[in-house]
Amino acid sequence: MKRDETSLKAFIALKRTNDAIDIAIRKDIRKYGLSVTEFAVLEVLYTKGPLTIQTIRDRILIASSSTTYVIERLIEKGYVIKEQDTKDRRTFYVSITDAGRTVMEEIFPMHAAMIQSFFDCLEDDELEILKEALKKVSARVSNII
Amino acid sequence: MKRDETSLKAFIALKRTNDAIDIAIRKDIRKYGLSVTEFAVLEVLYTKGPLTIQTIRDRILIASSSTTYVIERLIEKGYVIKEQDTKDRRTFYVSITDAGRTVMEEIFPMHAAMIQSFFDCLEDDELEILKEALKKVSARVSNII
DNA sequence: TCTATTTAGTTCGAATTTGAGATAATTATA
DNA sequence: TATAATTATCTCAAATTCGAACTAAATAGA
Secondary structure, three states: OOHHHHHHHHHHHHHHHHHHHHHHHHHHHHOOOOOHHHHHHHHHHHHHOOEEHHHHHHHHOOOHHHHHHHHHHHHHOOOEEEEEOOOOOOOEEEEEOHHHHHHHHHHHHHHHHHHHHHHOOOOHHHHHHHHHHHHHHHHHHHHHO | OOHHHHHHHHHHHHHHHHHHHHHHHHHHHHOOOOOHHHHHHHHHHHHHOOEEHHHHHHHHOOOHHHHHHHHHHHHHOOOEEEEEOOOOOOOEEEEEOHHHHHHHHHHHHHHHHHHHHHHOOOOHHHHHHHHHHHHHHHHHHHHHO
Protein backbone atom coordinates (compact mmCIF):
# COMPACT_ATOMS: atom_id res chain seq x y z
CA MET A 1 0.00 0.00 0.00
CA LYS A 2 1.30 3.43 -0.89
CA ARG A 3 2.34 5.78 1.86
CA ASP A 4 -0.40 8.35 1.11
CA GLU A 5 -3.05 5.70 1.08
CA THR A 6 -1.85 4.36 4.40
CA SER A 7 -2.06 7.84 5.92
CA LEU A 8 -5.67 8.18 4.82
CA LYS A 9 -6.52 4.74 6.16
CA ALA A 10 -4.81 5.54 9.43
CA PHE A 11 -6.85 8.71 9.66
CA ILE A 12 -10.11 6.88 9.00
CA ALA A 13 -9.20 4.27 11.59
CA LEU A 14 -8.33 7.01 14.05
CA LYS A 15 -11.66 8.75 13.56
CA ARG A 16 -13.61 5.53 13.80
CA THR A 17 -11.80 4.36 16.92
CA ASN A 18 -12.28 7.70 18.60
CA ASP A 19 -15.98 7.80 17.75
CA ALA A 20 -16.60 4.25 18.93
CA ILE A 21 -14.84 4.87 22.23
CA ASP A 22 -16.71 8.14 22.60
CA ILE A 23 -20.06 6.39 22.24
CA ALA A 24 -19.06 3.78 24.81
CA ILE A 25 -17.93 6.42 27.29
CA ARG A 26 -21.02 8.52 26.73
CA LYS A 27 -23.28 5.60 27.58
CA ASP A 28 -21.24 4.77 30.64
CA ILE A 29 -21.04 8.26 32.03
CA ARG A 30 -24.63 9.18 31.30
CA LYS A 31 -25.63 7.07 34.28
CA TYR A 32 -23.99 9.70 36.44
CA GLY A 33 -25.73 12.57 34.65
CA LEU A 34 -22.54 13.79 33.00
CA SER A 35 -21.76 14.54 29.37
CA VAL A 36 -18.46 13.45 27.87
CA THR A 37 -17.22 17.04 27.90
CA GLU A 38 -18.21 17.56 31.52
CA PHE A 39 -16.39 14.35 32.39
CA ALA A 40 -13.31 15.46 30.48
CA VAL A 41 -13.20 18.70 32.46
CA LEU A 42 -13.70 16.92 35.76
CA GLU A 43 -11.03 14.39 34.85
CA VAL A 44 -8.40 16.99 34.05
CA LEU A 45 -9.12 18.89 37.25
CA TYR A 46 -9.10 15.65 39.22
CA THR A 47 -5.71 14.59 37.91
CA LYS A 48 -3.98 17.94 37.41
CA GLY A 49 -5.43 20.12 40.16
CA PRO A 50 -6.89 23.66 39.75
CA LEU A 51 -6.51 25.14 36.28
CA THR A 52 -7.46 28.34 34.54
CA ILE A 53 -10.37 28.29 32.14
CA GLN A 54 -8.00 28.81 29.27
CA THR A 55 -5.83 25.86 30.23
CA ILE A 56 -8.90 23.66 30.42
CA ARG A 57 -9.91 24.80 26.96
CA ASP A 58 -6.46 24.00 25.56
CA ARG A 59 -6.50 20.58 27.19
CA ILE A 60 -9.83 19.41 25.87
CA LEU A 61 -9.83 21.38 22.62
CA ILE A 62 -13.27 22.94 22.60
CA ALA A 63 -14.32 26.51 21.71
CA SER A 64 -13.92 28.98 24.56
CA SER A 65 -17.64 29.69 24.53
CA SER A 66 -18.20 25.97 25.09
CA THR A 67 -15.76 26.04 27.97
CA THR A 68 -17.76 28.79 29.64
CA TYR A 69 -20.89 26.74 29.12
CA VAL A 70 -19.61 23.42 30.43
CA ILE A 71 -18.00 24.96 33.50
CA GLU A 72 -21.28 26.71 34.27
CA ARG A 73 -23.04 23.30 34.15
CA LEU A 74 -20.45 21.80 36.50
CA ILE A 75 -20.79 24.69 38.93
CA GLU A 76 -24.57 24.19 38.96
CA LYS A 77 -24.00 20.52 39.78
CA GLY A 78 -21.67 21.51 42.58
CA TYR A 79 -18.72 19.60 41.15
CA VAL A 80 -16.39 22.55 40.55
CA ILE A 81 -15.88 26.09 41.76
CA LYS A 82 -14.50 29.11 39.93
CA GLU A 83 -12.27 31.67 41.66
CA GLN A 84 -10.89 34.90 40.28
CA ASP A 85 -7.13 35.32 40.36
CA THR A 86 -6.23 38.21 42.65
CA LYS A 87 -3.19 39.21 40.60
CA ASP A 88 -4.67 39.05 37.11
CA ARG A 89 -8.36 39.73 37.39
CA ARG A 90 -9.05 38.50 33.88
CA THR A 91 -8.25 34.92 34.79
CA PHE A 92 -10.27 32.42 36.79
CA TYR A 93 -9.11 29.22 38.41
CA VAL A 94 -11.43 26.26 38.39
CA SER A 95 -11.10 23.53 41.01
CA ILE A 96 -12.90 20.31 41.70
CA THR A 97 -15.03 20.25 44.87
CA ASP A 98 -15.33 17.41 47.37
CA ALA A 99 -18.58 16.40 45.69
CA GLY A 100 -16.82 16.37 42.33
CA ARG A 101 -13.99 14.32 43.72
CA THR A 102 -16.44 11.84 45.20
CA VAL A 103 -18.14 11.35 41.83
CA MET A 104 -14.79 10.91 40.11
CA GLU A 105 -13.70 8.38 42.71
CA GLU A 106 -16.85 6.45 41.92
CA ILE A 107 -16.61 6.68 38.13
CA PHE A 108 -12.91 6.67 37.45
CA PRO A 109 -12.00 3.04 38.24
CA MET A 110 -14.75 1.72 35.95
CA HIS A 111 -13.85 4.22 33.30
CA ALA A 112 -10.18 3.27 33.41
CA ALA A 113 -11.01 -0.43 33.32
CA MET A 114 -13.16 0.10 30.25
CA ILE A 115 -10.42 2.01 28.44
CA GLN A 116 -7.90 -0.66 29.34
CA SER A 117 -10.16 -3.38 28.00
CA PHE A 118 -10.33 -1.55 24.66
CA PHE A 119 -6.55 -1.64 24.35
CA ASP A 120 -5.95 -5.13 25.68
CA CYS A 121 -6.08 -6.50 22.13
CA LEU A 122 -2.63 -4.99 21.55
CA GLU A 123 0.78 -6.33 22.46
CA ASP A 124 2.87 -4.20 24.81
CA ASP A 125 5.10 -2.94 22.04
CA GLU A 126 2.19 -2.17 19.72
CA LEU A 127 0.50 -0.17 22.44
CA GLU A 128 3.68 1.73 23.14
CA ILE A 129 4.21 2.57 19.47
CA LEU A 130 0.57 3.56 19.12
CA LYS A 131 0.82 5.95 22.05
CA GLU A 132 4.06 7.53 20.87
CA ALA A 133 2.92 7.80 17.26
CA LEU A 134 -0.29 9.54 18.33
CA LYS A 135 1.69 12.00 20.42
CA LYS A 136 3.90 12.78 17.45
CA VAL A 137 0.92 13.29 15.17
CA SER A 138 -0.95 15.55 17.56
CA ALA A 139 2.18 17.65 18.03
CA ARG A 140 2.55 17.79 14.26
CA VAL A 141 -1.06 18.89 13.81
CA SER A 142 -0.64 21.65 16.38
CA ASN A 143 2.49 22.82 14.58
CA ILE A 144 0.84 22.95 11.19
CA ILE A 145 -2.36 24.70 12.23
CA MET B 1 5.33 2.74 32.60
CA LYS B 2 2.72 0.22 33.64
CA ARG B 3 0.50 -1.31 31.00
CA ASP B 4 -2.72 0.24 32.39
CA GLU B 5 -1.17 3.63 32.56
CA THR B 6 0.03 3.33 28.97
CA SER B 7 -3.50 2.45 27.84
CA LEU B 8 -4.88 5.57 29.49
CA LYS B 9 -2.17 7.71 27.96
CA ALA B 10 -2.78 6.16 24.56
CA PHE B 11 -6.46 6.97 24.93
CA ILE B 12 -5.78 10.57 25.87
CA ALA B 13 -3.38 10.91 22.93
CA LEU B 14 -5.99 9.37 20.64
CA LYS B 15 -8.66 11.80 21.74
CA ARG B 16 -6.36 14.77 21.49
CA THR B 17 -5.08 13.82 18.04
CA ASN B 18 -8.58 13.26 16.77
CA ASP B 19 -9.82 16.57 18.14
CA ALA B 20 -6.88 18.51 16.73
CA ILE B 21 -7.34 16.99 13.28
CA ASP B 22 -11.06 17.61 13.50
CA ILE B 23 -10.51 21.31 14.15
CA ALA B 24 -8.11 21.55 11.22
CA ILE B 25 -10.54 19.81 8.90
CA ARG B 26 -13.46 21.91 10.09
CA LYS B 27 -11.62 25.12 9.26
CA ASP B 28 -10.59 23.80 5.89
CA ILE B 29 -13.98 22.53 4.83
CA ARG B 30 -15.92 25.49 6.16
CA LYS B 31 -14.71 27.45 3.14
CA TYR B 32 -16.92 25.21 1.05
CA GLY B 33 -19.91 25.67 3.33
CA LEU B 34 -19.76 22.12 4.65
CA SER B 35 -19.69 20.78 8.19
CA VAL B 36 -17.36 17.93 9.09
CA THR B 37 -20.31 15.53 9.26
CA GLU B 38 -21.63 16.62 5.88
CA PHE B 39 -18.17 16.12 4.45
CA ALA B 40 -17.91 12.68 6.01
CA VAL B 41 -21.19 11.64 4.38
CA LEU B 42 -20.16 13.02 1.01
CA GLU B 43 -16.80 11.32 1.28
CA VAL B 44 -18.23 7.89 1.98
CA LEU B 45 -20.72 8.21 -0.89
CA TYR B 46 -17.96 9.50 -3.16
CA THR B 47 -15.67 6.58 -2.45
CA LYS B 48 -18.16 3.75 -1.84
CA GLY B 49 -21.07 4.61 -4.12
CA PRO B 50 -24.78 4.73 -3.14
CA LEU B 51 -25.53 3.53 0.37
CA THR B 52 -28.60 3.15 2.55
CA ILE B 53 -29.15 5.67 5.31
CA GLN B 54 -28.45 3.00 7.85
CA THR B 55 -25.12 2.08 6.30
CA ILE B 56 -24.10 5.71 6.31
CA ARG B 57 -24.98 5.94 9.98
CA ASP B 58 -22.90 2.85 10.78
CA ARG B 59 -19.98 4.20 8.82
CA ILE B 60 -19.77 7.59 10.46
CA LEU B 61 -21.14 6.60 13.85
CA ILE B 62 -23.73 9.26 14.52
CA ALA B 63 -27.25 8.96 15.91
CA SER B 64 -29.86 8.03 13.32
CA SER B 65 -31.70 11.27 13.97
CA SER B 66 -28.50 13.10 13.08
CA THR B 67 -28.21 11.06 9.91
CA THR B 68 -31.67 12.16 8.84
CA TYR B 69 -30.72 15.74 9.57
CA VAL B 70 -27.39 15.81 7.76
CA ILE B 71 -28.75 14.07 4.67
CA GLU B 72 -31.57 16.60 4.55
CA ARG B 73 -28.95 19.40 4.55
CA LEU B 74 -27.05 17.73 1.73
CA ILE B 75 -30.20 17.28 -0.33
CA GLU B 76 -30.99 20.99 0.13
CA LYS B 77 -27.51 21.80 -1.14
CA GLY B 78 -28.06 19.54 -4.12
CA TYR B 79 -25.11 17.31 -3.32
CA VAL B 80 -27.00 14.05 -2.76
CA ILE B 81 -30.32 12.48 -3.64
CA LYS B 82 -32.42 9.97 -1.71
CA GLU B 83 -34.34 7.18 -3.42
CA GLN B 84 -36.68 4.65 -1.91
CA ASP B 85 -35.84 1.01 -2.44
CA THR B 86 -38.59 -0.62 -4.51
CA LYS B 87 -38.22 -3.98 -2.78
CA ASP B 88 -38.06 -2.85 0.84
CA ARG B 89 -39.94 0.39 1.10
CA ARG B 90 -38.52 1.16 4.53
CA THR B 91 -35.05 1.71 3.17
CA PHE B 92 -33.65 4.61 1.20
CA TYR B 93 -30.54 4.76 -0.92
CA VAL B 94 -28.51 7.95 -0.89
CA SER B 95 -26.24 8.82 -3.83
CA ILE B 96 -23.92 11.68 -4.59
CA THR B 97 -25.03 13.99 -7.43
CA ASP B 98 -22.84 15.48 -10.15
CA ALA B 99 -22.73 18.70 -8.15
CA GLY B 100 -21.64 16.75 -5.07
CA ARG B 101 -18.98 14.95 -7.06
CA THR B 102 -17.71 18.25 -8.44
CA VAL B 103 -17.34 19.68 -4.93
CA MET B 104 -15.56 16.55 -3.74
CA GLU B 105 -13.20 16.65 -6.69
CA GLU B 106 -12.35 20.17 -5.70
CA ILE B 107 -11.95 19.53 -1.98
CA PHE B 108 -10.58 16.03 -1.81
CA PRO B 109 -7.00 16.52 -3.07
CA MET B 110 -6.37 19.34 -0.59
CA HIS B 111 -8.02 17.39 2.16
CA ALA B 112 -5.92 14.30 1.44
CA ALA B 113 -2.74 16.37 1.26
CA MET B 114 -3.52 17.89 4.66
CA ILE B 115 -4.11 14.49 6.25
CA GLN B 116 -0.90 13.17 4.74
CA SER B 117 1.07 16.10 6.10
CA PHE B 118 -0.21 15.30 9.60
CA PHE B 119 1.20 11.79 9.38
CA ASP B 120 4.46 12.60 7.63
CA CYS B 121 6.19 12.86 11.01
CA LEU B 122 6.04 9.05 11.25
CA GLU B 123 8.32 6.43 9.74
CA ASP B 124 6.71 3.97 7.36
CA ASP B 125 6.68 1.19 9.90
CA GLU B 126 5.32 3.41 12.67
CA LEU B 127 2.49 4.52 10.41
CA GLU B 128 1.71 0.95 9.47
CA ILE B 129 1.63 -0.19 13.10
CA LEU B 130 -0.48 2.81 14.05
CA LYS B 131 -3.04 2.02 11.37
CA GLU B 132 -3.23 -1.67 12.21
CA ALA B 133 -3.36 -1.05 15.95
CA LEU B 134 -6.22 1.42 15.52
CA LYS B 135 -8.13 -1.07 13.42
CA LYS B 136 -7.70 -3.69 16.10
CA VAL B 137 -8.85 -1.33 18.84
CA SER B 138 -11.94 -0.14 16.96
CA ALA B 139 -12.89 -3.75 16.25
CA ARG B 140 -12.37 -4.53 19.93
CA VAL B 141 -14.55 -1.60 21.00
CA SER B 142 -17.34 -2.69 18.66
CA ASN B 143 -17.12 -6.18 20.10
CA ILE B 144 -17.33 -5.04 23.69
CA ILE B 145 -20.18 -2.57 23.29
C1' DT C 1 1.61 58.76 30.66
C1' DC C 2 -1.43 57.85 26.92
C1' DT C 3 -2.82 54.84 23.42
C1' DA C 4 -2.68 50.53 20.99
C1' DT C 5 -2.47 45.76 21.30
C1' DT C 6 -3.07 41.54 23.41
C1' DT C 7 -5.21 38.37 26.53
C1' DA C 8 -9.04 36.02 29.31
C1' DG C 9 -13.36 35.13 29.41
C1' DT C 10 -18.41 35.97 28.21
C1' DT C 11 -22.74 36.73 25.48
C1' DC C 12 -25.61 35.67 21.82
C1' DG C 13 -27.89 33.53 17.91
C1' DA C 14 -27.67 29.84 14.82
C1' DA C 15 -26.50 25.19 13.71
C1' DT C 16 -25.85 20.65 15.16
C1' DT C 17 -26.49 16.52 17.94
C1' DT C 18 -28.66 13.61 20.85
C1' DG C 19 -32.22 10.34 23.05
C1' DA C 20 -36.80 9.02 23.35
C1' DG C 21 -40.56 7.95 21.22
C1' DA C 22 -43.28 7.73 16.87
C1' DT C 23 -44.48 5.56 12.16
C1' DA C 24 -44.48 2.45 8.66
C1' DA C 25 -42.92 -1.63 6.46
C1' DT C 26 -41.16 -6.26 6.80
C1' DT C 27 -40.45 -10.71 8.87
C1' DA C 28 -41.25 -14.34 12.30
C1' DT C 29 -44.34 -16.97 14.97
C1' DA C 30 -48.49 -19.03 16.85
C1' DT D 1 -53.75 -15.80 8.59
C1' DA D 2 -53.43 -12.84 12.48
C1' DT D 3 -50.35 -11.08 15.72
C1' DA D 4 -45.93 -10.09 17.57
C1' DA D 5 -41.40 -8.67 16.95
C1' DT D 6 -38.01 -6.44 14.32
C1' DT D 7 -36.15 -3.07 11.21
C1' DA D 8 -35.50 1.50 8.84
C1' DT D 9 -36.31 5.96 9.22
C1' DC D 10 -38.32 10.12 11.08
C1' DT D 11 -40.13 13.74 14.54
C1' DC D 12 -39.46 16.50 18.32
C1' DA D 13 -37.68 18.91 22.30
C1' DA D 14 -33.74 19.66 24.90
C1' DA D 15 -28.83 20.00 25.27
C1' DT D 16 -24.60 21.08 23.30
C1' DT D 17 -21.41 23.41 20.24
C1' DC D 18 -19.71 26.79 17.44
C1' DG D 19 -18.18 31.43 15.54
C1' DA D 20 -18.46 36.22 15.86
C1' DA D 21 -18.59 39.97 18.36
C1' DC D 22 -18.14 41.88 22.91
C1' DT D 23 -16.22 43.48 27.71
C1' DA D 24 -12.72 44.05 30.84
C1' DA D 25 -8.10 43.80 32.28
C1' DA D 26 -3.16 43.70 31.51
C1' DT D 27 0.87 44.81 28.80
C1' DA D 28 3.67 47.12 25.20
C1' DG D 29 5.11 50.97 22.69
C1' DA D 30 5.33 55.94 21.51
